[in-house]
Amino acid sequence: MRWVNRRIRRRQGILLGAIPLLALALTYLVIAASRHAANPNDKIFPIPGAMAEAMARLLFEPDQLSGRLLFWADTFASLQRLGLGLGISTLSALLVGLVLGALPPVRATFGPLVTGIAVIPPIALLPILFIAFGLGETSKVALIVIGIAPFMIRDIAAHVSALPQEQIAKAQTLGASSWQLMLRVALPQAMPRLIQAVRLSLGPAWVFLISAEAIASDIGLGYRIFLVRRYLSMEIILPYVAWIALLAVAMDILLVRSSRRLFPWAHGAAH
Amino acid sequence: MSALLSLQNVWVEYGEKIVLERVNLDIAAGSFVSIIGPSGAGKSSLLRIVLGQEAPTRGAMLLDGEPLTPECGPDRGVVFQRYSVFPHLTALGNTLFGLECEQAPFSARLFGARRRAAVAEAREMLAAVGLGDSADLYPAQMSGGMQQRLAIAQALVKRPRILLLDEPFGALDPGIRQDMHTLITRLWNEYALTVIMVTHDIREAFSLGTRVLTLDKRRHDPHAPHRFGATVVYDLPLSKRASAASTGGITIDTVDNN
Structure with a gap:
């Protein structure tokens, strides 16, 4: 049978998908074990025991300075920033994208502006954000928003303006005003696309979050990774990366x- | 017969290209007008200007003696070949939409007694097109024929002055198309509709219509074919149709070769 015609059942799929993951883990273990045997102080490929030990400290023992459980505090801080950034972006994408997509005069007026903002590399704006908003939470959330909102706005606007002309005409023959058309025809059809846009934006959002945290922060998953890098603490970096994934x-x-x-x-x- | 819709010296031009020229047309209330003609003869352009999706370059269009605005409105219902139902609404939701827009300008949704009344009206309309049992299906769960039935119900619930059909049955199988012919003829009689239908199918045009219009170019310049537009070249009233229409689908020949 040709490979293009092969159908994979659900259980088979799970099994096949697990093979590369297990292979990767096994390869790591073999390398770590052999390096550990040669040099018990090796820091580059920590063995699982060392990872568990280091993580246990972060998970269960309060930090001497701040008195917080660092892992959970890091996770909470990062998720809060990410959530705020994603939330603001999603909401603005829905509102602006809908108006931009449905109303040609608005699209003609603000379309070029959105496109202009969208092509600026967001990291290049980070200094401006730090100057404008300080080094606190606002600038980190703002970086995420500036990084992903223009893309999401353009995606939603394009999707809405690509709704079939027949549908728009039909809605109007049924008596719909511009407002009713946006509320009952464009908005509901933009929603699944919006979720799709959020999914696609998750990757970039994490990138901007980690970058902002790496540059100026005192807590967060990205901050921790870049902090312990100074001590080559792979036993913390690797579990953190896995946790982010x-x-x-x-x-x-x-x-x-x-x-x-x-x-x-x-x-x-x-x- | 008084003219419900009247087109006076209507031209449609796209830049250099003339699509329709000197179209003069009076359409009486209660007639079923079929429009046929070769591809590119401006059948769909004519429908679009009557619908209000586009404005004619020149000329006047009157509905009941009032000038038509170049914007779609609830006085003209439409069924396109595709995409004329909303994929995110059930059959009932699709049919309710027109009633909701009219009665709830801000929320476009109805509640309580008004909603119950609207739902009853929509269900009645769905039953009239044969979708009584499919009220809760989404368009994606329906066949092409059912979607067209839904599009018709959706338009008729608004009681439009004119129903415009743009190749409504062009994408359906021959068997289903025959059912749809019976349905549209019945609805035309029951609701005293005025229908303008664009079609590619000449047999359909003659079997359904009370009047058949043929659009084509009267003049042809081989060096600049775009400089002459199409107009009504044949205007055939079919008087026999009025009585025969009520009997349903008339079969002229039994071989379905469309």
């Missing part, structure tokens, strides 16, 4: 599930 995957799954549940009409006939 886990959080990102969980958010992605949550978004896909909620889209399927909330907007069944957008996911094919099988609902």
Whole structure:
């Protein structure tokens, strides 16, 4: 049978997907064990025991200086920034994107501005944000927003303006005003696309979060990674990276599930 | 017969290209007008200007003696070949939409007794097009024929003065198309509709219409084919249709080769 025609069942799929992950973990363990055997103080490939020990301190023992459980404080701080940034971006993408996509005069007026902002590399704006908002939370959230909101706005605007002309005409023959058209025709059809845009923006949002935290912060997942880098503490960096990956995957799954549940009409006939 | 819709010396031009020229047309209330013609003869352009999606370059259009605004409105209903139902609403939601827009300008949603009244009206309309049992289906769960039935119900619930059909059955199988012909003929009779239908199917045009218009170019310049527009070259009233229409789908020949 040709490979393009092979159908993978669910259990098979899980098994196949696990193979590379397990292989990677196994390779790491072999390398770590052999390096550990040669040099018990090796820091580059820490063995799992060392990772567990280092993480246990961050997870369960309060920090001597601040009295906080650092891992949880880092996670909470980062998720708060990410959540705020994503929330503001999503809301503005929905509002601005909808207006931009549905109303040609508004699109003609503000479209070029949004495009202009979207092509600026957000990291280049970081100094401006630090100068304008200080080194606190605001500038970090602002970096995430500036980084992903223009992309999301453009995506939603493009999606809304690409709704079939037939539908727009039909809505008007049914008596819809501009407002009603946006509220009942454009908005609901933009929602699944918005979730898609959030999913695609998660990666960049994490990049901007870690960058902002690495440059100026006193807490956060990105801050911790860049802090312990000075001591070559791979036994902390690696679990942190894995934790970030886990959080990102969980958010992605949550978004896909909620889209399927909330907007069944957008996911094919099988609902 | 008084003219419901009247087009006076209507021209449609896109820059250099003339699509329609000197179209003069009076359409009586209660007629079923089929428009046929070769591809590119401006059938759809004519429908679009009547619908209000585009404004004619020159000329006047009157509905009941009042000039038509170049904007779609609830006085003209439309069914396109595709994309004329909302994918995010169920059949019932699609049919309710027109009633909700009219009665709730701000929220475009109805509640309580007014909603119950609107739902009853929408269900009645769905039953009239044969979708009584499919009220809770989304368009993606429906066949092409059902979607077109829904589009018709959606338009008719607003009681438009004119119903415009833009190749409404062009994408359907021959068997389904026959059912749709019966349906549209029945609705035309029951609701005393005025219908303008653009079609590619000449047999359909004659079997449904009370009047058949053919659009084509009268003059042709081989060096500048775009400089002459199309106009109504044949205008055939079919008087026999009025009585025959009520019997449903008339079969002229049994071979369905469209």
